[in-house]
Amino acid sequence: MMPPQASSLAGRVDGLFYTMLGLSVAVVIGVFVTMIVFAVRFRRGRRVDRSGESHRELGIELTWTLVPFAMFLGIFVWSALLWVDMRTPPADATTIYVVGKQWMWEFQHPDGQREIGILHVAQGQPVRLVMTSQDVIHDVSIPAFRVKQDVLPGRYTELWFTPTRPGTYDLYCAEFCGTDHSRMGGAVVVGTPAAHARWLAAHAGGSLVDRGRELFTRYGCAGCHADHSSVHAPRLDGLYGSTVPLADGRQVRADERYLHDAITLPAREVAAGYAPLMPSYKGRIGESDILALVAYLKVSGTARETQHESR
């Protein structure tokens, strides 16, 4: 009845699910058995004592209040801990960028492999998906991994998993997104590490960072942001991960979300000390190109620039 358990979190999610199911069934049985027994015992015409309670049993009241309270609070703590783990990708996870659009999924690997609809990953290697949509709200759902996450236009959402079993698993769009929503499916192909390395080698293209560097020039970003530029624009070297003071006094962390919005909504978070000169590229650069630019900006200007981005 259940899909296979094919990720490191699947067993834990199922454990929580079955525990909650078991607890709920126990409560339902308890309530219904009591109800039926009382309905039969106190039915009309039956000679029984109907005088009501004569004294209070504090012990019983405390027991039936505190025991379920402790059980359900335990479920809360358990699920909260699991939720935190599901939201916290391991440090060594490979970042794969995902763009959803009516009606397909596009995946971009750090070393430049791009695929539509099918996602290739390696057994045992944690994967972090950074996802956005080019049009409406979509939702990535991989039942065998017990993961699911909305994919929103104008925002990056994340999902991570570690596949544990080689095989091919269904991937669905789980948010109604138009005519062909039901066909906006795909698959995740989990290979052994060796098979996955062969796949990566066979499909190598220019890395995402290389493509981002090329786009950085093609869209004219370098015209203002390069060292020798005459325009007073923020330097982008080493920007990623730093804290940026804004013109309105706030401070923001230069993460993927910030870099994305700086390209599409530049007037919203103007860096302190700079005029709001940057034009908006919203609608002029596709989301997958923005992802490549972000990947480039994440490594540009640091010693790691020549390496392939792996996080």
Ligand code: CUA
């Ligand atoms: Cu995309 Cu439903």
